[in-house]
Amino acid sequence: MAERVCPWWLGYFLASPIRRLMQDPEKILSAYVKPQMWVLEIGPGMGFFTLPLAKLVGERGQIVCVDLQSKMIERLLKRANKARLSGRITARTCTSSSLQIDDLSGKFDFALVFAVVHEVPDTKTLFSEIHASLKKGGRLLVSEPTGHVTEEGFHTTLSIAQSMGFSVSDSPTIPRSLSSLLVKK
Ligand SMILES: C[S@@+](CC[C@H](N)C(=O)[O-])C[C@H]1O[C@@H](n2cnc3c(N)ncnc32)[C@H](O)[C@@H]1O
Numbered sequence: 001m002a003e004r005v006c007p008w009w010l011g012y013f014l015a016s017p018i019r020r021l022m023q024d025p026e027k028i029l030s031a032y033v034k035p036q037m038w039v040l041e042i043g044p045g046m047g048f049f050t051l052p053l054a055k056l057v058g059e060r061g062q063i064v065c066v067d068l069q070s071k072m073i074e075r076l077l078k079r080a081n082k083a084r085l086s087g088r089i090t091a092r093t094c095t096s097s098s099l100q101i102d103d104l105s106g107k108f109d110f111a112l113v114f115a116v117v118h119e120v121p122d123t124k125t126l127f128s129e130i131h132a133s134l135k136k137g138g139r140l141l142v143s144e145p146t147g148h149v150t151e152e153g154f155h156t157t158l159s160i161a162q163s164m165g166f167s168v169s170d171s172p173t174i175p176r177s178l179s180s181l182l183v184k185k
Contacts (some may be wrong), residue, residue: 005096005119008071011046014115015079022175025052029112032139032181036060037109040133042099042126043067043116044091047076053112054085064108065091066099096121099129108133111140115177117157118149127164134184140166143179154178 006014013019025048033039035058044050044065053063067073073091080086094100111130120126130140142161144154158168158180166182173179 005068006045006115008069011069011072011075015046015048015075019048023177025049026056028172028174029053029056029141032110032141033057038107039063040101040104040108040111040130041065042111042113042130043119044076045072047079049112049114050076050089051079051083051085054080054083054088057088059088061088063089064101064104065089066094066101067091068094068096098125099133101129101133104133106133106135109135109138111138113140114143115145115148117142117144118153123157123160124164127161127166131165131184136184138184139169140182140184141172141179142182143174143177146176146178149178151178154180158182 029052033053033056037057039053039057041050041053041063044067050063050065057063065076070093073093076091077086080089111134117123161182165185167185168180169183170181172181
């Protein structure tokens with residue numbers, strides 16, 4: 001059962017630069033995200049990972065963000081504008097039951113779902129939609145906060161992802177998180 005969705009105002013804390021001391025986006029993502037890539041980010045909040053992702057893909061790459069809450073998306077786009085990165089970032093809202101990304105089937109090289117899965121009511125649909133959006137061999141980094149998710153809960157999440165066509169390729173160490181790098185078979 002999904003927990004309550006993160007209130008929009010918490011997005012300000014999640015996007016705080018102080019968080020970088022514990023979870024440095026470039027350090028976490030630079031091994032997976034390269035220039036010209038297309039990246040899907042689910043539940044970006046106000047864009048703590050989005051702006052570093054946009055820098056990593058460069059001028060010819062693209063980040064597509066999908067979040068349930070329009071307030072998160074509005075703030076994310078303001079931050080992207082200010083950082084002069086909005087040309088590489090597209091953002092849209094979705095419903096709690098679907099990401100509504102059927103039009104983006106097979107487009108992405110990499111997807112990120114950071115501190116989001118425990119808020120989503122239907123994990124099967126979530127992984128199935130992300131799977132369809134990735135290219136074959138595309139990678140997905142799933143990370144869940146240890147304060148909200150037990151090891152057993154994370155194991156269940158990974159089992160669901162595997163049943164939807166992902167295989168586990170690595171278990172990166174990210175502070176205060178349970179994390180796994182998955183590959184679309
Ligand atoms: C805890 S925040 C994490 C934000 C960001 N990933 C980070 O690590 O800073 C969870 C985010 O997921 C979004 N979210 C929750 N349920 C969702 C769903 N079903 N589909 C898309 N986004 C969702 C929330 O609106 C919120 O922006």
